[in-house]
Structure formats: C-alpha cells, structure tokens
Amino acid sequence: MKKIEAIIKPFRLDEVLEALKAVGVTGMTVTEVKGFGRQKGRKELYRGAEHEVEFVPKTMIALVVSDELLDQSVDAIVEAARTGKIGDGKIFVSEIGEAIRVRTGERGKSVL
Amino acid sequence: MKKIEAIIKPFRLDEVLEALKAVGVTGMTVTEVKGFGRQKGRKELYRGAEHEVEFVPKTMIALVVSDELLDQSVDAIVEAARTGKIGDGKIFVSEIGEAIRVRTGERGKSVL
Amino acid sequence: MKKIEAIIKPFRLDEVLEALKAVGVTGMTVTEVKGFGRQKGRKELYRGAEHEVEFVPKTMIALVVSDELLDQSVDAIVEAARTGKIGDGKIFVSEIGEAIRVRTGERGKSVL
Amino acid sequence: MKVLFYIVFSVVAIFCGTDAFAAELLSAGDTAWVMVSTALVLLMLPGLALFYAGMVRSKNVLSTVMMSFMAMGVIAIEWVVLGYSGAFGGMGGPLFGGFDQLMLSGIGPASLSGTIPTYSFVAFQGMFAIITPALISGAVVERMKFGVYTLFILLWSIIVYNPVAHWVWGEGGWLLEHGALDFAGGTVIHISSGASALAVIWVLGKRRGFLKEAFVPHSLPMTLTGAGLLWFGWFGFNAGSALAANGTAAMALLSTNTASAAGLLGWLIAEKIKFGKPSALGAASGCVAGLVAITPGAGFVTPAWAIPVGFVGGVICFYAVCMKTRLGYDDALDVIGIHGVGGFWGAIITGVVATVGTGSLMTGDTRQFVVQIVGAVAVAVYAFIVTYVICRILDAVFGLRVSSADELNGLDHSEHGEGAYNI
C-alpha cells in the first residue's frame, strides 16, 4: 500500500475529488494547510503598511491506495490539479505498512 | 519506530486519548481534517436548495511509538474509537527512520 | 528523499522558516495542530469552574528534502525551534519514495 | 406605580370613548422614548442569541441562536393574537386578563395608554413576552428538540407568562393590588424564567458527558458581543419601563448602568479570589447579573444604592453558578444561577433599599419587604409547577430530547440541516 500526499491549490479540490473517484479511489482525507514554496505569498495591506505574507493557503489530500492504483491516482491528481501556474503543488509518495479499519478491525488492502 | 495515523470520529477523541494513555503512550499530535469515504456526507439546506456535503469532519491522530507499543496502541484506538457505524475511520501504520527531541537534541526511542 | 515532520511551538515558526531558508530549503507545508505530551495543557476558567485543557496548540512543519540536506535541515529546525522549555516539540524523519511536481509532471529530487 | 394608574386610567378613558380627551394626553417625547425602548428590547433577542451561542460548542451554534429567533417568531404573533389580552385585557380580575382584546380588537392608532399610544404599550410589553421564554432556552440548549421547544414556549407564554404578567402589572392583578414592586420585570421575567428553567431541565436531563467532558465555549468574542448588546438593550428594558421620558426613566437608566458595572466588578473580584484570574466570560456574566439584580428596582433605587445592588448581585450569582457542578444539575448556560438567583436577589433587595416613590425596609416599611418576598416566591412556585407539568406532557407525547446520535453530531445538523461555519 502506498500513501499519496498531494498539496494542491484549494480551488482544485472538487476537480481532484472527481478525478480520483473516476479511477476508483473510495476514500481520502483532506487538511487545510499553509504552503511555502516558489509561489510567493501576496502583499497585504495593513493600516498604512504593506507586508508580505510568506505562506499561501493550500489543501493537502492524503490517500492510501493499493500499489496497483498508485500510478493512476497520481496521474489523476496531476491532471485535475494542474492550472499551469507556479504553486500548483507537489505529490509525495511513501510506503504504508499496515491499514486497519476501525469499525471491523480488519486489516490490509480491503480496508482502503 | 512506527507512525500510527488514525482517522476517527471527532467525538471519540477523548476516549481514544484515555485508551492510549492507559497503554503508556505519552505523546501524540491531533489535526482537524475532512474525510471522504463510505460514510456519506450530510444534506445541507441553503436557501431554497439542498446540497450534499461530500466531506465529513474527522479527527486525525498521529503518534509515533516504539515497535513494541505498536500493537497495543492500534488495539487501543480500534476499541476506543469504534461505534460500529460506517465512518468509524481507518488506521495507517508506517515506518519512522529517526526521531529527535527539539529541546535536548537527543535522538531515538527515548524521544517518544 | 526524506520527509521531515517537525512539531514545534507556534511562535517559533518564523525563526524556523528563516533557518530553513538559510540552509537552502525551498518548500514546506505547515499545519496547525494540537499536541499532547509532557507539556501540560493550561487551566482554563469557565463560569465558576476550572478545567484542564489537555491539548496545547502546536504547529507542524512538513518538508521533503534530498538525503544530503537532511541533517542540516534537522539541525536548523532544532536550533531555531528550541526555547529550552518542555514542549519544544519533536522531529520525525521518514522515507519518501517519489515526488511529483503537479505543474510539470516531473519527478524526483528536482521537484523539491 | 403611578405609571400603572395612568395606564389604567387612560384605558378606561378610551373605553368610554373619550378620544378627544385622550388625544390631549399624547406626549411625542414619551412616545418616542417608549418606541425606542421597544426597539432596544427587541435587540436583546439577537443579543441573547449571541450571548448564549458563543458559549455552546460549535456544533450547536445555530440551534442555540434559533431558540431566540423562534421566540421572536412565535411569541410576537401570540402576543398580538391573544397574549396582550390575556395579560392586560379584561375587567380586572386578580389572576388573568381577558379575552376582549384578542387580535388587539378595539385598539387603533388613536388609542392611548397614559401619554403614549396603546400600540406602543402593546409593542413594548410584547418584547418582554418574547424575551422571557428565550431566556429559558439557555438551560436546554445542546439537547432539546427544536419543534418541541417551539411548542413549549408557545404553551409556556400562554399559561405561565401571561398570567404572571397580569398578576404584577395588569389592572387588578393580585400582586399589583398588594403593591409588589417590579419596575421592569425582575419577578415577571427573571424569576419566572429561572424557576421554569429548573423545571424543564428536571424533565429534560443532562447533556451527554456533563461533568465528564469540559464543554468549552466555542467563541467568547461572540458571547461578549451579545453581552454588549444586552447591556445596551437593557436601557430600554429598564428605563423604558417608566413609560415616559422623565426623571424616573433617567434615574432608572443611570441606576441600570451603575448596577451593571457593579455586577461586572463583583463577579470579577469573586472570581479573582477563587481562581486567581478575572475572566472575560466572568465580565459578561457579571454585567448580566448586575442588570438582572437592578431590574425590579431600577425606578425605585438611586444610582448610589445601585452599586451594592449590582455588586452583591454579581457576587451571589457567581457563587450560585459555582454550585451547579456541585449539585450536578445541567443548567447549560446558567439560567437558574443568573436569572433565577439574580431575580430573587433583586426582588428582595428592592424591598430593602427602594426609596424613590415607595417605601422599603430602609424607610421602615416592613410590609413592602414582605410583599416582595411573597411575590417572588409565588411566581417561582407557580412557574415551576406549571412548567414541570407542561414538560412532562410534552415529553410523554413527543419526547423533549433529540436522539443520542443527534446530540453527538450536534443539533445544527439534526434540527436545522446546517453547519454554522465553513471557513
């Protein structure tokens, strides 16, 4: 099993969700995060001063998939999240040793 | 060392915390997340329209434990988080290479 | 590639960001979390009652770095985040299998 | 008191058709003041909604707000349809009003009550009828079904509020006849809502996790905003009860402000002593406690005397609220501890320090003091018993509580199909 963590632009979430559903992903977990990267933060006004906000709002999607589904899932995310502008985000893949479903206590791929 | 990531129903957090304390866990980190899974989101009303919210509020607990404590911790979570209804959540286990305590700079299991 | 997850005191974020920039880190993702650990929560007043808050607000920084940058990055965080008091936080290191840049689809270390 | 005679008098005048005479009495200044006061009391409803909603968990914010809004919705209509008649109509019986002014029949723009249009008097009194059940809602939030709550406040208004208002303020009301002092509703509003709150939660039961988990307020700035609106609106509540823009109203306003400040200080000092820190929620609670305390005496107590009235009110209510956890009843937002206890304190201390236009213990008038106690106890007992019966019946027929799952997931979704925040 693999864990995919994708950091994307918040307004692409709906598209990414649809794309993942389309390749057969049935579960995922989403977190609101702040990103620092090549995309620069915005200038903000504050009473006679302007300051740079270093962080940009991002959405992180975490999903654990079977090894077979990995490539399709990554491709789906890349396609749905892409706007072509700096700051579209990154996807990181890592290894998951075990998965357990709380409701039933079952383990392994069937949990996903 | 293993990292346990458990996505649970928010209102089970207190029970899970107690259960983990009981098996000897001394640290964990909690994040508010939104989950997509078998449990369907709720219908929400919005001025003459009804729409489905695809995401359900969930709580994610992340804790790094020594390999010995892994099974007990997982079991503790499963038991304390279970309500028996769809949406009780998942637990994912992965490998942690190194742990460092910021305050002292020490490394390894003693950090946990 | 390695993933560094550092749980730190929220008000050290700016210092840590500067320190990481200084060693050449160009991207990271930040999440507001709640921590449970040796540092005890505060007593809060609530209308004729006092109760203990078990969780303490923390900030989690996640960054994926090349293996070469790992040690410097960890050291930078340790130094910048340290206040010397309990609750300064932990750093966990794990393995990342693959990294993809959404905008370009490119993979590997160059993505970071 | 004088005010009430005026009303009675002019109501009579109107019924005798002496419109021309009545017209001579209209005071634009008094009318302006009472209309403003009406608006101010109305604002206390959203104020109360915020005050309460800030203290609940974020899954029950809207359901808490809706309890106040629904009181605006239902009781504003009930008051026009039958409430006003039930409280102020009729031929002056001691216990109830009458049915002669249903749908405000017989009242027109030219009708006067004292120096103000009767419509103004109706509207002003209506606001009190609206806010009283909304006060009770603070005890039952986070677990009571919205539909049943709605039915409850309707029945409660008809069977509890209207008669009690008649006793104290209606022509011929038995407490009025005995000279009970209740300038702006300490007994009619605060004691009755406090006693009723106790009865409802008796039937309703505790929230899941009560005394096990900490129920942390989800937004104290919201509660403090609400407290600010309440303080502001209370000027209408108390000083408007003079039904004229005169020296009594001015004194009531100043005494109200003073008592509120003193209540704030009293609560904070008590808290500082007990817990070492003065809290923001304590400030909000203390100012409400001070306002409750001065309500019955606002027009009878000088500003200087309002200081101890409010201060001790703040201290007493603080300790009353502290006792909740010890006694183990789940009065979620402390309606009993603040409105019940504060209302009692106010009613009784008015019988001790009232000196303006009335007697009290201080002027040697023991009778007044006893009347104050009788009035407070009578209203508390009546409100408690009748409310208890209503709730038992509603519980048997519909069930008062949401299901355990709904309680866990929050009433915002289960009762209203919404979530408060999507930030």
Add this chain to the structure above:
Amino acid sequence: MKVLFYIVFSVVAIFCGTDAFAAELLSAGDTAWVMVSTALVLLMLPGLALFYAGMVRSKNVLSTVMMSFMAMGVIAIEWVVLGYSGAFGGMGGPLFGGFDQLMLSGIGPASLSGTIPTYSFVAFQGMFAIITPALISGAVVERMKFGVYTLFILLWSIIVYNPVAHWVWGEGGWLLEHGALDFAGGTVIHISSGASALAVIWVLGKRRGFLKEAFVPHSLPMTLTGAGLLWFGWFGFNAGSALAANGTAAMALLSTNTASAAGLLGWLIAEKIKFGKPSALGAASGCVAGLVAITPGAGFVTPAWAIPVGFVGGVICFYAVCMKTRLGYDDALDVIGIHGVGGFWGAIITGVVATVGTGSLMTGDTRQFVVQIVGAVAVAVYAFIVTYVICRILDAVFGLRVSSADELNGLDHSEHGEGAYNI
C-alpha cells in the same frame, strides 16, 4: 399621506420666510424619534453587510462588507451634494426634483419640515438613499469589480433612485399625485433594488461554478447577527417614516414587528414542508421577507392584518428563491427573490388590506389597488431599463467583472489586498 402634506406645507412656509411660524411647530419628541430612526436605518448598513457577508465564501467576506460600507461613503456625500435636491428639491415637477438645494443650500438649523428640523428630514431620507444601492450589492458579490461597483452605485443613485424617490415622495411626484401608497419605501427601495439587481446580473453574468459547486455560507452566525440588526433597524425604517412619534408610528412599529415574525414563520413552515427541516438561514431570510412585505403598508395596515402580509410574504419569497436554481440566473444573495418579489407583494397587498387612513380593496377602493400595481410596475420597469443601460456602458468602458483568476482567489485579496481571517 398626511405626513407628506405637512412636509410640503412647511417647506413652503420656510421658503416664504415664515421662520417664526415654523419654529412654533417644532416638536422635540418627533425630532427625537426621527433622529433615532435615522440612526437605526444607518445601523442597517453594517447589519446588511453582516447579513450578506455571512453568506459568501470566506475569500469574499471583506469585499462583500465593503460594498455596503462604500454605499455609506459615496451616497452619504452624494445626498448632501445633490441627491436631496434631486429627490425633494425643485418646484414640484412630476418626474424630477430640482437643483435649487444643491449642497443643502437654503437649509439651516432653524428650517423645519413638518414638526422636525429639515436637517433631520434630510438625514433620514439620506439613509434610504444609502441603503438601496447597498441592497443591490447582494446580487453581484463575489465577482464584480469594486471600483466599477462604486461608480455604478453613484450613477444609479442619481439616475434611478433620486427620480423614483421623487415620484413617490417628492412634492408633485406623479405617483404621489395619483395617491400611490408607499409608507416606508416598498416601491422606492425594494422594488427598485430588486429590478435593478436583475438588470445588473444580466450584464454581469454568473459566478464561476454556479450550479456546479455548492456556494456554502461561510458563517451563518454572521448572517443571523446581521438579520438581528436589520430587524432592529427596520423599526426606524418603517416607524420612523411616520416622521413623528405618534399613533401612526406606534402602529407601524407594531405591524412591522408582527410581519417580521410572521415572515419568519412562513418561510420556516414552507421550508419544513419542502425539505423537512426549518433552517437558521431560513429564519433570517424569512424575517427579512416579512419586513420587506410590510414596508409599504406599515402605517396603513393594522397589526392583526400584518400577520398574513408577513406570513404570505415569507412563503412567496421562499418559493421565489427556490426558483432561482431552476431559472438559472445567479442572483447571488437573492435580492430579486426577496426584495423584488417581496416588494411587489407588499405594494399590492397594501392595496388590498390597508384600512388605516386610506382605502383599499377591503374598503371597496379599487382605484387604490390599481394605483398600487401601476406604481410597482412603473418603478420596476424604469429601474430595470436604466440600470441595464448603465451597466452595459460601464461594462463596455471598464468591464464589470474581475478576472477569472481573481474570482478564484477571492475578491478580498484582488480588490482590497486583505484576507478576512487570520486565526
């Protein structure tokens, strides 16, 4: 009506220099009431800002608030400079006011309008001029450029609002001459803003993702707070329109409160029937719908009749809002469904149930009923056409919409360089 004659009369009096005479008429009570009402209507602006801003997504909160604040900024000045003269100045032509009172020339602290200082009348009327374009903003939020919006409301006030106000309320205005009833601005304010909203969004187009994504309100407590302030402020809006603290004002106040409550109930019941649950946003919307419905008739309709006026208003507006998704136009916060439709309902039903100081269908006065319809339709058509033309021109010259990227990232940053929350 009577009120208007007074004004006309005293304006004449002033111009004839009969200051001494005028001075005899000043009523401190009436003045106090109108000044308070002015303040109350002003408060509706932040109220509206909160009401609207709670319903948008968190990236557009400030830009939504700013549309209301900017109406305060721009129109308050426009009104003093030329608006008042355009609406209420001149020699009594049927279509426009005049240019004789630019910069309020000729008016001083001693000038009277009826029993109140002319400055009071100017300020009170100014608040209506301010709030009307702010109402329109609800339709265009989340996509309209702030600068162009500012220019739009300025032009709109001058070309649409001022003339329409003159028709209905200004000396010699043609609808006034025909006896159209519009106590507090159902036609002038609600119909005109509703019809104009339709015209603007016609040119402006839909938000990205409309009907594809759910646009979930970011903070319903904010919307409910706004609704509370609107309810409160509306007492000034409606009862202040009596321009005196008298029986008419008192009736308007009570009818307003009753209709608001009835609107809340109507909407919630309709919602409960259609979706199974009464929502908090429904309560807020229903109370506003009820308030809109009673606005034209507040001073002509008894409190008892205000119940059906408000209740049906709530139900109709609910169904009007439901139709939006079916018809597919993106009236973001339902200005058409609530102010347009509710305004029409109010104007017409006033011609049916008005009995106080006027005739209506109920008293056999068919002419009045027809006049009501004519007035409503005339204002709607005029407002729609002129607004459409203004918007087409502004769109051609500047473009009405922000860029697609700015729309995605939110107007708070693109238009104002800020984010609403940093918690």
Add this chain to the structure above:
Amino acid sequence: MKVLFYIVFSVVAIFCGTDAFAAELLSAGDTAWVMVSTALVLLMLPGLALFYAGMVRSKNVLSTVMMSFMAMGVIAIEWVVLGYSGAFGGMGGPLFGGFDQLMLSGIGPASLSGTIPTYSFVAFQGMFAIITPALISGAVVERMKFGVYTLFILLWSIIVYNPVAHWVWGEGGWLLEHGALDFAGGTVIHISSGASALAVIWVLGKRRGFLKEAFVPHSLPMTLTGAGLLWFGWFGFNAGSALAANGTAAMALLSTNTASAAGLLGWLIAEKIKFGKPSALGAASGCVAGLVAITPGAGFVTPAWAIPVGFVGGVICFYAVCMKTRLGYDDALDVIGIHGVGGFWGAIITGVVATVGTGSLMTGDTRQFVVQIVGAVAVAVYAFIVTYVICRILDAVFGLRVSSADELNGLDHSEHGEGAYNI
C-alpha cells in the same frame, strides 16, 4: 454654548430650590433624545472592543475586549462616586469641579439640567468618561497587565479626565470661559486620549517582534462590525451633545454622518494612491477618522462643510498612521494617529469653518481660531505629562508589562485564563 448656559442656569435653579420652576422646563422630547444618546454612546464600548479586538492576534482577543469592558466596569462606578462631582460639581473654579456632589448627593429624579433630568445629564456625561480611557487601551494592547491597566484608568480618569472635562465643559472651566469650542469632545476625549496614549507607550515599550514580524489582524469582519457600531453610536455622541432634540442636534447628526463618509473616502483614496488598493480596514479607519474630525465642530459646522472636514481628516490620519513605522513607536492600534492627530485637526478646523452659532476664521474671528489651538495644546500637554508620571509610578511599583513568556503565549491566557475560540 447655549446649551451650557442652560445647564448652568438650571443647576443654579435647582440649588435655589425652585423645583416647581425647574419642572416646567422638562422636555420629554429632549429627555428621550439624551437618554437614547446615552445608550448609543454606551454601545460604542462594545463597538470599540470589537473594533480593537479584530485587529489583534487571536491570542490577545479577550484581553483587548476586556480593556473596554473594564472601563465600563470601573469608570461607571467612579463617575457616580466622584467623577461627576469632580468634573461638573463645585462652585465654578477654573481648574477642577468640586466635592459637593459625591455619590450624586443632592440630585433626585426631579432635578433638572436645562430641559432634561440631571440624572440624564449625569448618565450621558458618564459615557464620555467611560469611553475615553477605553480609547487609550488601543495603544497598549497585547502587552499591558490587566490589573495595572485597571488601576491606571481609574487614576487617569480622576486626575486627567475629570479636570479636563471641567476645563472645557464645567461651570467656570477656564477653556469654557475663553470660549473654546468643543461640541462633543474632540479635545476632552480625542486629544486627551491620543496624547495620553503616547505617554503610556513611552513607558510601556514596544511589543516583542514589532517591525520584525507582521502583526496581522485576526478578524477584520470583527473590526468592521465594531466600526459599524461606532458609526451608529457616534450619532448619540455628537448629536446627543446638543442636549436637546432640536435643529442643532439635527445638524450635528447630519454633519457627523457626512464627515464620517468623507473620512472613509479620504482614507481610501489616499490608500489607493499609495498602495494601489482601498482596503476594508482603511474604510473602517477612515470612517472613524472622519468621526473624530467632526466631533468638536459637529454642532457648529454645516453638513456641506463637514465634507472637507471629514475628508481631510481621513487623509491626514492615514498619513499619520503611515508614519508610525517610520518613527518606530508601537502605538498598537493607532490611537495617536487617529484620535490624537484627528482630534487636533478637528479642534483647529473648527476654528476655521464653524459658522453656526459661533465665529471662526471664515467669519473673521481670529480669536476663536487661536483659542482652539490653545485649548488643544493645553489639553495635550497636561494629559501627556500627568499620564507619563502616573505610568512611571505604576511601572516602578507593579510593572506595566506582562512577562515575555506571557506575551508570547498571549494575554488571553495569562491575564484571563481563557482562549477566545474553540472552533
């Protein structure tokens, strides 16, 4: 001015026991208006609390709110106990009031001040005494100890506010005798609080991280809500200062509204020029700047002249605030830049454009212009020096600042044991 003679006159009348005579003068309309104005000014306190609290970081929200609430708590009592007497009592010395009206002795419901009950005058003036120290709190938030703050405002009220109020408004006050114009407190309130803010932060020092980190406002919607309440309440502040519901009040109200709008525009235009975008916080700040600017002249300046007064006020305050970062003093929420600078601008421009009931440069009255400057400077210097001394002493005895750790963790927890949000 006239107003003040009335007061003086009737106070004399009361002391001579001519109650019957006094009673003839009571105006219900004036009383209604002043009572409403009192309530409006009270509402500015929660308004200010929200205005300020929205701008701080989320760890200091409650502590910021509490500074305003504590002013309500402490000064409301102080005013009744000794403040009123210190400002308005006594035999007419030039520098202080007296001790003859401690605890409001000698005043009853029948006492009049001009056409209103003395209690009304006491309450209205009390609100000004309450809000002034609360204004100062904006400079010291996020680092000053709550307990010491409480003591500070108590001392400050007694030693700074009461005398200054006496100079300008009290019988025999030396600035009053010289004819200084300060209709609603530009000098007494805004200049005094601005100058004092400078003195406090001189002693208190900068927040940790000042000019290194960006201190981002945690909730601008909260600040905008506060600004809305301030705008609303300011009608009471300024138009209430006429102490009657008459043409002067009406003009003050309209000029206030106009100046506020103009201030908003001025600030936004300056901001647009300097940074390219008009911000929401700029709108809120600009409207407050406009309100401050018109405060001293509200009853002397026509609505048309209020436009430049407010507009330039907005522009000047914007640039004053910009200079803060350059000068490097940490006036956290810009009390000096807005109240200090705006207050000076208002005091002086009043000496230039006042034409109603007084002279000014425009009417060739150079003396008035000079008096305005003298008054402003005298109050600023006195307030600065005395505040500086108070703060030095308090700092030596108790320490003004919380510990560095507490500052990092936030004052909500360290001072009040609470957190603002748990969402």
